[in-house]
Amino acid sequence: MAPRTRRNAFPKVVIERDSESEQSSSSSDDDDDNGEEPLSDSEGEEVVAAAAAGSGKEEKMEEEDAAVKKKGKAPITISLKKVCKVCKKPGHEAGFKGATYVDCPMKPCFLCKMPGHTTMSCPHRVATEHGVIPAPLRSTHSPLEYVFQRQLRPKIPPIKPAHVIPNQVCCAVIRYHSRRVTCLEFHPTKNNILLSGDKKGQVGIWDFEKVHEKMVYGNIHTCIVNNMRFNPVNDGTIYAASSDGTISCIDLETGLSSSLMNLNPDGWQGPNTWRMLYGMDINSEKSVVLVADNFGFLYMVDTRSNHKTGDAIMVHKKGSKVVGLHCNPVHPELLLSCGNDHFARIWDMRRLEARSALHELPHKRVVNSAYFSPLTGCKILTTAQDNRLRVWDSIFGDLDSPSREIVHSHDFNRHLTPFRGEWDPKDPSESLAVIGRYISENFNGAALHPIDFIDTSNGQLVAEVMDPNITTITPVNKLHPRDDVLASGSSRSLFIWRPNWTSEAEEQKDERRIVICGNAEKTRKKGFGDDSDDDDMDGGFKSKGKKTKSLKLEVRESKSALVIAKANGET
DNA sequence: AATGTATGAGGCC
DNA sequence: TGGCCTCCCTACAT
Numbered sequence: 071m072a073p074r075t076r077r078n079a080f081p082k083v084v085i086e087r088d089s090e091s092e093q094s095s096s097s098s099d100d101d102d103d104n105g106e107e108p109l110s111d112s113e114g115e116e117v118v119a120a121a122a123a124g125s126g127k128e129e130k131m132e133e134e135d136a137a138v139k140k141k142g143k144a145p146i147t148i149s150l151k152k153v154c155k156v157c158k159k160p161g162h163e164a165g166f167k168g169a170t171y172v173d174c175p176m177k178p179c180f181l182c183k184m185p186g187h188t189t190m191s192c193p194h195r196v197a198t199e200h201g202v203i204p205a206p207l208r209s210t211h212s213p214l215e216y217v218f219q220r221q222l223r224p225k226i227p228p229i230k231p232a233h234v235i236p237n238q239v240c241c242a243v244i245r246y247h248s249r250r251v252t253c254l255e256f257h258p259t260k261n262n263i264l265l266s267g268d269k270k271g272q273v274g275i276w277d278f279e280k281v282h283e284k285m286v287y288g289n290i291h292t293c294i295v296n297n298m299r300f301n302p303v304n305d306g307t308i309y310a311a312s313s314d315g316t317i318s319c320i321d322l323e324t325g326l327s328s329s330l331m332n333l334n335p336d337g338w339q340g341p342n343t344w345r346m347l348y349g350m351d352i353n354s355e356k357s358v359v360l361v362a363d364n365f366g367f368l369y370m371v372d373t374r375s376n377h378k379t380g381d382a383i384m385v386h387k388k389g390s391k392v393v394g395l396h397c398n399p400v401h402p403e404l405l406l407s408c409g410n411d412h413f414a415r416i417w418d419m420r421r422l423e424a425r426s427a428l429h430e431l432p433h434k435r436v437v438n439s440a441y442f443s444p445l446t447g448c449k450i451l452t453t454a455q456d457n458r459l460r461v462w463d464s465i466f467g468d469l470d471s472p473s474r475e476i477v478h479s480h481d482f483n484r485h486l487t488p489f490r491g492e493w494d495p496k497d498p499s500e501s502l503a504v505i506g507r508y509i510s511e512n513f514n515g516a517a518l519h520p521i522d523f524i525d526t527s528n529g530q531l532v533a534e535v536m537d538p539n540i541t542t543i544t545p546v547n548k549l550h551p552r553d554d555v556l557a558s559g560s561s562r563s564l565f566i567w568r569p570n571w572t573s574e575a576e577e578q579k580d581e582r583r584i585v586i587c588g589n590a591e592k593t594r595k596k597g598f599g600d601d602s603d604d605d606d607m608d609g610g611f612k613s614k615g616k617k618t619k620s621l622k623l624e625v626r627e628s629k630s631a632l633v634i635a636k637a638n639g640e641t
Numbered sequence: 642a643a644t645g646t647a648t649g650a651g652g653c654c
Numbered sequence: 655t656g657g658c659c660t661c662c663c664t665a666c667a668t
Binding site: 249269410435436455482483484485488 | 646647648649650651
């Protein structure tokens with residue numbers, strides 16, 4: 071009751087409404103930019119929210135209290151106008167409408183980051199069902215030359231045999247981890263074995279032929295497993311680099327691990343000293359494990375002696391994370407690194423010292439990954455947080471600017487494992503890459519985030535893989551070194567996608583296709599705890615070889631047929 | 642069904 | 655340089 075006694079002291083409250091009373095004075099810009107009421111942002115939000123919630127006395131008093139705290143008796147303006155969730159301005163709304171996301175027109179395009187249009191009308195996205203198209207060649211050469219090349223060689227280089235991308239896949243799902251998946255690795259010789267690491271430090275081993283059996287080692291690392299590599303001289307062990315600052319060598323049979331290096335022998339002394347290991351690769355020629363930390367330094371450990379060789383070398387800006395390392399598959403003296411200083415760098419292993427990179431590949435934002443092409447090692451593919459894949463066609467050619475920039479939605483989000491575009495190790499033309507998509511599409515009422523197959527030679531979207539039951543974003547993707555298998559990792563689940571051969575698939579094998587899977591059953595158990603070494607798993611290749619009968623899926627299949635018809639020019 | 646939460650990078654001062 | 659604030663599609667759990 072106390073407030074009532076103070077009522078007379080309260081300033082006048084002006085209420086603005088959305089539709090009924092457009093006469094309510096000031097223009098929308100004034101409201102926001104120089105309205106007389108200098109409420110802080112958060113307070114402003116509160117007012118709007120409370121008023122919108124259904125203006126009771128209590129809300130009013132809160133508002134008044136806020137104003138009194140602020141500056142006494144100036145009149146308060148309460149806006150009941152609908153406000154854009156994104157930019158907080160009235161007159162438009164942004165956000166999901168059903169499964170379609172409506173952009174805020176005040177912000178630059180979410181896809182290409184350029185102002186003047188929204189994602190829906192982005193020139194890099196011709197139609198909603200056609201995710202992504204290439205950015206124009208941005209390089210030292212004139213655009214004409216690019217057009218000329220396209221005319222001369224419209225179809226080359228051919229991507230791998232077309233049948234590799236069917237128009238249907240089967241999917242097996244397993245709820246494997248209790249934190250998001252951070253890395254995946256296929257066994258180099260056993261075709262059905264997939265390794266996965268998560269944010270909590272657990273390492274999973276999954277034989278996806280036995281979909282219900284799983285093995286998780288939880289005591290190897292204490293936080294994020296950032297990268298794993300198989301030991302090139304012993305299939306039974308892997309190396310893993312973690313944000314706990316250690317490299318472990320894990321025996322897959324026993325789960326026992328030994329630590330090759332520990333950068334935090336004195337434990338936690340605060341964030342300024344805690345070293346985390348991100349990038350890792352193995353140079354088998356030289357028998358060294360290379361790792362890099364969050365302060366810009368590279369370390370090498372001899373795998374025979376398990377001892378650090380030499381000093382740490384600063385390969386990226388001091389204090390910045392080095393998120394990726396890759397040894398060239400053909401030229402063992404070449405190393406590629408990338409990191410948060412917006413650079414990827416090519417190094418000569420024989421002359422590894424600070425500021426001695428052979429080449430620096432600048433990017434506009436953090437570089438999530440950089441890989442040499444898998445067969446010749448001549449090309450480079452990078453994924454950067456400016457929503458662009460970049461391709462350099464030859465490391466022996468002009469490296470001043472990328473041969474192509476491909477606009478693709480793979481934004482940074484602190485809650486997601488960073489996206490990494492990865493080569494298909496089986497593609498003889500070294501042009502096919504896989505990468506998850508951040509932005510969603512409305513697939514007949516469901517907002518799905520497909521996994522994109524991109525022809526990096528021209529930026530075309532070759533296929534997009536999705537399942538109506540998988541609504542999560544899948545930032546981690548890996549293609550099998552020998553089989554037509556794609557492994558994906560998302561928040562807590564792993565997916566295995568395999569072709570589901572049909573006659574239609576055969577007929578349509580030259581066309582770009584929407585690859586839809588309908589059998590990834592997403593059932594969820596309640597009570598999934600952090601520490602449960604969860605027996606929580608689902609699905610398998612449930613309806614392998616035959617079409618699911620669910621209505622939803624039938625609708626989507628018809629949609630996919632439509633898209634394929636369009637691609638054929640048969641509409 | 643609303644809310645809390647984990648927690649990365651950019652930008653500003 | 656560091657501290658603080660903001661941030662456009664998260665995915666869970668409660």
